[in-house]
Amino acid sequence: MKKGFKFVFMTILVIALMLGSFFLGNKIAITSGDKIILNKNDFNIYSKTDQMKAVIDKYFLFDIDERKLEDEVYKGLFKGLNDPYSEYLTKEEFSSFKESTSGEYKGVGIFITVTEDNLIKVVSPIKDSPAFKAGIKPDDIIYSINGEAYPGDKLNEATAIMKGKDGDDVKLVIKRKNASGAYDSIDVDIKIEKIKLLTVESKVIDDLGYLHISQFGEHTFEEFTENYEKLKDQNVKGIILDLRNNPGGLKDSCVKIADYLLPEGPIVKTVDKNKKEEVDMSDAKEENIPMVVLTNGGSASASEILTGAIKDYEKATIVGENTYGKGIVQTIAPAKSFGINDEGAIKLTVQEYFTPKDKKIHKIGVKPDVEVKLPDDVINFGPDFIDTDTQLKKAIEILQKD
Template sequence: MKKWFKITLSTVILIGLLLGSFYLGNKIAIDNGNKVVIDKEEYDIFSKLDSFKDIVDEYFLFDIKDEDLKTSTYKGFFNGLGDPYTEYMTEEEYEKLVESSSGEYSGIGVYITVTDDNLIKVISPIKGSPAFNSGIQPGDIIAQVNGETFTGDQLNDAMAIMKGKPGDKVTIGIKRLSEDGSYEDLEVNVTVDIVELKTVEYSKVDNLGYILISQFGEKTYEEFVEGYNSLKDDKVNGIILDLRNNPGGLKDTCVEIADFLLPEGPIVKTVDKNGNEDISKSDPKEENLPMVVLVNNNSASASEILAGAIQDYEKATIVGSTTYGKGLVQTLAPLKTFGINDNGALKITIQEYFTPKDRKINEVGVKPDKEVEMPENTTEYGIEHLDTDIQLKTAIDILANS
């Protein structure tokens, strides 16, 4: 299956960006390569920005870098859309994002998201990563990096520091929710290293197969099929598929796994701004081992596509808590594909997705068939914590009695 990514101040330069991507419908004329004719409304925007630059040059106390000012202007344009998933990315940010989907990258090894109140929240550290070994936990709020305060709208700036070179020392200031409901301020020292992103783990528990998918990357489908078939050959009586704390990833990879598991029919429907629909479908081949799928409120995007499709076909019992509710698809493309002379990229929301039974996921989530809430502030999940993981215990009980 073809893979592609979806899961996505100088006045002259600004004009080039905006006209190149958003104002193509307006008539423009170029004279001698450096004069642009635009309508009055657009001129007023650019004139105001130019005036802002003059004020900064004359009065601003601190030194400024024109390149930083240009980058923040581009980012600010997309921030104004009010969609946390649409953003301008610098060349470095784009390369690091592509790299993180390939199976290995330099960083601290942590999945993060932006909360509704504009904070940077840890979804989960990658097992065995520097973040994991330093004690960073799901639910931690990353408030500072190397002494500098960051909020959700500065996520990429924080990530750029945390994805440094192997051997770089990074100090993470986190806020951790305590049992009494207050936040404890902690400081964690982490050393950047090469993070190997094996996205699938599998093992046996009580003659049942357990498969954990941490995210959907380029190699996830092959890793999943290998694990599933290995457990099947080992004559397990059922499969527990753990999608908890899975932030999503590549939509096409998720669809491949759904195709492997499900009977013939639709897997997911996506709809764009003009109402155009695209339906991904499964072939007739399917798997029939009894299955339970574990989800929680950190299961997002592609993991919700998979859980929602499995639920609609009644191929498994969904156990846990209602998922995150990110039912939007982004595309990621270099700006040069839009005719813009910039080595950066644009991640932009282009579609909303729905389950096979046309259920809405965005801002709703997937509601489990059997709701089981973990104790508040629980950060330990999986086979290693079977004694306290009541969601996993419930899954085992369901399969044992099926």
């Protein structure tokens, strides 16, 4: 199995590029009077930043938090890329990011992203988390937290509040689109809890095996193979692989699972800005138990890599709804790794990925073979809600016919 990068790839995935750091307040000269000039003729981004900092120092009325100001300069650089997935992470934010893939953290239990119109949108709630139990759904818009509105450019601040202290209550105002296309406003009270995340769960439904992957973390491949082999030992006649509300995660974990399931050949192709291609390959070993894959609008990124590969190899019937459509790869690494004197990290979109048959996913998603929508009033799904889970019912029906 060929690895495209030496660094760990994530789907929210990161390799930092060599970026020069800003040194605020240096290399400027202030003349007499109010005029501020630069001591060189080259008006580039660095010198202009120094000039503006000098204006702030000289005239701003209130106290300045130098650390916050500097962080916001770095964040502004990436915001100018107009890419919600590229950003500068402070030391604290980077620590939180690493925690989210380790399998245990605290919070309300939702994966969120920023929309093109600068809103914070729910990709998916974590099953059995406080947000899940409170009825938060994919595509909900988080409008306000504890009475304060949070647009997309305040994503990190919003995340910090929702990852507060154990037992804290968080009051959310959710905007949810109704059947007419308008947005209803919903008040939700959620308690922050420690969340230990097992990313794979399995169950036997009649003579069929059910596998749900909630996200692709550090231990997902091991959890998946353990559960898959356990189902095989119970002589199941088919496997239902549930990727609904799976927002992605570590590309490496996803590729390992694809390699485990698929025959020899390409799994995913990634292409960078210079048209350089990297291809992850599967070996000749494969699994041949009949399979149905369940997807919805919360199935994103690494979930779409796995779904797209399975569909291209016709290894399963895809049932449910069109996936999210995030077909770009981010890479993340500490700034110090590249000689930048900073405790934070850089997350940057560096590649686009394509299915084995070279199909584009970004802003398109993966279309199911059999489209089935859950009723609008259905919040929960899975074996415990089989009476109302129309997508799971269809998967069972397909496998029992084979």
